Each structure stands twice: as structure tokens, then as C-alpha cells.
Amino acid sequence: MAARDYGQHCGVTRALELVGERWALLIVRDLLVGPRRYGELAAGLPRIPSNVLATRLKELQEAGILRRAPRSRVIVYELTPYGRELEPVVLAMGAWGFRALGEPRDEQVLTPDALTMTLRTTFRPEVAAALPATAYAARVGHAGLLIHVHGPSLAVTRGDGDADLAFTAGPGIHRVIAGELAPDDAITSGAVEVLHGRADLFGRFAATFHLAA
Structure with missing residues (x-):
């Protein structure tokens, strides 16, 4: 499933193979807030190309990190229990990255x-x-x-x-x-x-x- 194979048998390596591709963790971040329709995910990540979003969703689904679920006659994406285990990781990364944010750029x-x-x-x-x-x-x-x-x-x-x-x-x-x-x-x-x-x-x-x- 992984687009990259780092050639190492290691938990950190495997984690990067699963969620280390560009945009993957931001998709997980938004799904930690709650289930989202495809359009809602796209709106929350305004710079993500539609083909990349579709690819990442497919990869994360194949890895058992998220799933498609029917909600009120629409399909939403939601994290699986395995995917929700990423919450402390994402929060820790957010706290770590927060210290290097600097001034926001205009865009x-x-x-x-x-x-x-x-x-x-x-x-x-x-x-x-x-x-x-x-x-x-x-x-x-x-x-x-x-x-x-x-x-x-x-x-x-x-x-x-x-x-x-x-x-x-x-x-x-x-x-x-x-x-x-x-x-x-x-x-x-x-x-x-x-x-x-x-x-x-x-x-x-x-x-x-x-x-x-």
C-alpha cells in the first residue's frame, strides 16, 4: 500500500509509510475532529489537489486507518479505532510544531x-x-x-x-x-x-x- 518503502524493519519507518505521505496526517487531523464528507475534507484543505485527496483517502482506507460510512444517506469518512490511536501523536506533533510557527504568511x-x-x-x-x-x-x-x-x-x-x-x-x-x-x-x-x-x-x-x- 505504501507509496514509499524505506527498506527498514522499524515501527517509525512503518508509521511513515502509512501516514508520512504529503497531506495524510492533515487528513487524519481533520478526521480527529469528526467524520467528514469528501467535499468537507477538500474545503478544509484548500490547497490539496483532488487526485491527491482521493489517493490519500484510498491509501488510508487500505491501511485500516479510516473507513467510508453511510450517514443520513451520504457517505462520510471517519477514523477507525486504529486511526484514532493517532490522536496523541497528532497532538504532540502540534505542540512541537507550534513552537516554530513564526509569523503567519499572507496566504x-x-x-x-x-x-x-x-x-x-x-x-x-x-x-x-x-x-x-x-x-x-x-x-x-x-x-x-x-x-x-x-x-x-x-x-x-x-x-x-x-x-x-x-x-x-x-x-x-x-x-x-x-x-x-x-x-x-x-x-x-x-x-x-x-x-x-x-x-x-x-x-x-x-x-x-x-x-x-
Whole structure:
């Protein structure tokens, strides 16, 4: 199945043969958020050529990492239990890569699924447990994310709803999470725009989602 054969009998080598091809882990990242239709996967990875997406889905399915499943008369792709075992790997890679993000380039975008995984990666349950339960609504492009923090528990879902604080989120929000941009400065500079709610709650957000040094 693997497009590459590294000629080594090793677990790391085999993992790279299964998910090391370009775009494969990003497909897994988005499916860790939830099942997706083909079009939803394509929309979440705007630069992936359609033939490459089709090839990767076929390869990942043959490897037992994902499967096609009927949902409400449509076909979605979802991770198998074997595929879901990649979640701690993806989260660890996200935390590792976060430290080298640097400034976003003009052509770089932030997708709802990417932000969801960033929030999972940087969530600090020990901090959240000492804070009041809070609901945030983040506007990511044309999509909305509802972020519910209740004690040490985190739930992130697509959609709109009641929230204590609603704000826009673009690539610059990573600077807040990294501790490079203070919450007040993020609002003042326009990196984050408060849509409604108490602006001071963005400081609570920044404390709850923070990449520990």
C-alpha cells in the first residue's frame, strides 16, 4: 500500500509509510475532529489537489486507518479505532510544531478543524479547573466554533450559539496562545475582534489555552 518503502524493519519507518505521505496526517487531523464528507475534507484543505485527496483517502482506507460510512444517506469518512490511536501523536506533533510557527504568511489561513486541534493541544485543564465555566464563540472565516470550558473539561463543536464571549479568530490567534501577544494587545491591534460579550474574558481564554514553556 505504501507509496514509499524505506527498506527498514522499524515501527517509525512503518508509521511513515502509512501516514508520512504529503497531506495524510492533515487528513487524519481533520478526521480527529469528526467524520467528514469528501467535499468537507477538500474545503478544509484548500490547497490539496483532488487526485491527491482521493489517493490519500484510498491509501488510508487500505491501511485500516479510516473507513467510508453511510450517514443520513451520504457517505462520510471517519477514523477507525486504529486511526484514532493517532490522536496523541497528532497532538504532540502540534505542540512541537507550534513552537516554530513564526509569523503567519499572507496566504496562510486558519481552518475551523485546525483551530479545534490547536485548542485541544494547548488546553490547560489544571488552569480551567480553577476558573468559572465559560462559553466562547470563535468566528473562523465563515464558520463558527463553540468552545465550552467547564472545569477541566473541554468541548469544541461547529456552529453558533450563546456564549459569554464571541470573537474572530485568524492565524494571529496563535501568537496569543503562544504567549507572544497579550490578550489586550491582540484586541487593540485587531488581531482579534470582540463581536459581543465581555472583552476581559479574552484574558481568561488566553490563560486556558496556552502553550506551556
